[in-house]
Amino acid sequence: MADAAVVETITKTITDNQVALFMKGTPKFPQCGFSSQVVQILNYLGVEFTGVNVLENQELREGIKEFSNWPTIPQLYVSGEFVGGCDIIREMMQTGELQDLFTEKGIAFNAAA
C-alpha cells in the first residue's frame, strides 16, 4: 500500500486544489508529451489548475498510481475526483464533457474556447 504520508499529501492536494494535475514536469515545462497535452487543453480552456511534478518525488510518483488505481501519469483530479489521463481528457474536451464537468463543479473556464 502507498505510504500513509503520501496518501495524506495526495488527499490534501486534491482537496485544496479544485483542479489538480499530477504530471511529469511543471505546467511551464512539461517533461512528457502526454502531460504536455493535458496542460495545453487546460490552458486552452483557460482553467486555473495546480500542477504537481511527480518526477520530484518518487514516493508520490508511485503513490498516486496506487491511490488512483491508474498506472500512468498524467492524472487529472477535479473537485477531489479522479477524471482520467491524457486520452480521456482529450476525448472529453472534444465531446464537451470536460467543459460540462467544469460547469457542474462551478469551475471558471473560457466557454468561447
Place this chain on the structure above:
Amino acid sequence: MAIRIRTKLTQGLAPQALEIIDDSDKHAGHAGHKPGGGTHYSVHITSSAFSGLGRVARQRLVYGLLAEEMAQGLHALALSTSAPDEAKGA
C-alpha cells in the same frame, strides 16, 4: 511486446477489432523510452466488454490485463476504447 499485448487483450476482451501501433520511437529521449522499443503503443480496441462502462473503467480494464507487461518495460498506451455500437462508422 506487441504480440504479448495482442495475446492478453484478445484473451481478456475478445475484441471485435484490435489495432496496435508501436509508437516507441516517438518517445526517444523520454524517461520511459528504452533502446529497442516496446515501451509505447497506440491501441485501438472495439469490444463488447466495454459496453456500459465509462472511460475510466475501460482503461482500468485494459491496464489490468496488462499488469505484467507494465511491470516489465511497457510504459504507457495511447488508448482508444469503443463498444461495438460506438465504433467509428457504425
